[in-house]
Amino acid sequence: MTNSESAPVEFDVSKPSISRVYDALLGGKDYYPSDEHVLEHLRETMPEVDELAKLNRAVLGRGVRYLAGVAGLKQYLDLGAGLPTMENTHQVAQSYQPDAQVVYVDNDPIVLAHGRALLGENGLTRVITADLRDPAAVLAHPDVQKMIDFSQPVAIMLVGMLHHLHDDEDPEGVVDGYLDAVPVGSHLFITHFLHTGDESRALERSFLDFLGTGRFRTREEILRLFRGCELVEPGLVPLSHWRPDGIVRDKLTLVEEIIVGGIAVKS
Numbered sequence: 641m642t643n644s645e646s647a648p649v650e651f652d653v654s655k656p657s658i659s660r661v662y663d664a665l666l667g668g669k670d671y672y673p674s675d676e677h678v679l680e681h682l683r684e685t686m687p688e689v690d691e692l693a694k695l696n697r698a699v700l701g702r703g704v705r706y707l708a709g710v711a712g713l714k715q716y717l718d719l720g721a722g723l724p725t726m727e728n729t730h731q732v733a734q735s736y737q738p739d740a741q742v743v744y745v746d747n748d749p750i751v752l753a754h755g756r757a758l759l760g761e762n763g764l765t766r767v768i769t770a771d772l773r774d775p776a777a778v779l780a781h782p783d784v785q786k787m788i789d790f791s792q793p794v795a796i797m798l799v800g801m802l803h804h805l806h807d808d809e810d811p812e813g814v815v816d817g818y819l820d821a822v823p824v825g826s827h828l829f830i831t832h833f834l835h836t837g838d839e840s841r842a843l844e845r846s847f848l849d850f851l852g853t854g855r856f857r858t859r860e861e862i863l864r865l866f867r868g869c870e871l872v873e874p875g876l877v878p879l880s881h882w883r884p885d886g887i888v889r890d891k892l893t894l895v896e897e898i899i900v901g902g903i904a905v906k907s
């Protein structure tokens with residue numbers, strides 16, 4: 641379904657949704673009892689879990705600032721985009737590159753429902769409902785074909801997303817599917833839950849049991865997602881250390897340690 645279709649979007653609220661749970665952790669109010677159940681369990685396991693979402697959302701803004709302001713990219717494929725909130729990709733990118741084109745992709749129809757309001761603000765963006773595990777189908781989507789020129793560098797964004805793919809869903813293969821379609825000079829932006837030991841394992845259990853997804857991978861596993869690309873400074877680091885706006889304490893809190901990210905350039 642594309643934004644051009646005006647039929648009401650329907651979504652199932654009896655099951656928890658990754659996008660609604662994440663949005664609730666960020667302080668949003670569009671959640672339902674099924675999501676609340678997940679939120680309660682996550683907060684019971686780790687009371688600071690809301691901070692995990694906030695760290696992720698904050699680095700998304702800083703990352704896009706880098707992609708648009710430093711790397712000068714004008715095309716963005718935001719995969720697993722989530723509900724519109726503060727500092728959305730198109731707003732940040734277009735403040736540096738006014739003609740930047742952004743396609744938001746999410747498999748949760750609620751994102752399209754909310755995205756329509758956001759699209760009213762800006763003609764250079766599209767929201768599509770599609771499953772990012774099928775790169776060929778996403779890349780062939782008419783809105784992607786219309787908005788993205790695959791002869792020019794593209795920002796492939798998988799922010800807060802790949803940990804929601806199970807190992808048997810081949811996250812590395814999914815990343816390759818997108819990277820293979822874009823030219824040298826394109827960038828890959830990933831943030832990911834990090835396995836650090838017993839604490840991260842307990843939170844992983846909670847995510848898997850109550851939300852159904854949420855893999856905490858090792859640093860080596862996450863680095864493999866970037867293969868074929870060169871990480872820009874400061875590399876793959878805890879999000880608080882990725883080009884922070886202010887001074888960061890050396891000693892990170894547990895929640896700061898369990899989420900990492902980086903941006904790499906296809907070379």
Ligand SMILES: C[S@@+](CC[C@H](N)C(=O)[O-])C[C@H]1O[C@@H](n2cnc3c(N)ncnc32)[C@H](O)[C@@H]1O
Nearest residue numbers: 658659662720721722746747748771772799800
């Ligand atoms: C935690 S949110 C991250 C949102 C945003 N990228 C951010 O970092 O602020 C993950 C999003 O990925 C979406 N998602 C999960 N699996 C997906 C799939 N197979 N295809 C497309 N989107 C998916 C969820 O619906 C959710 O909106």
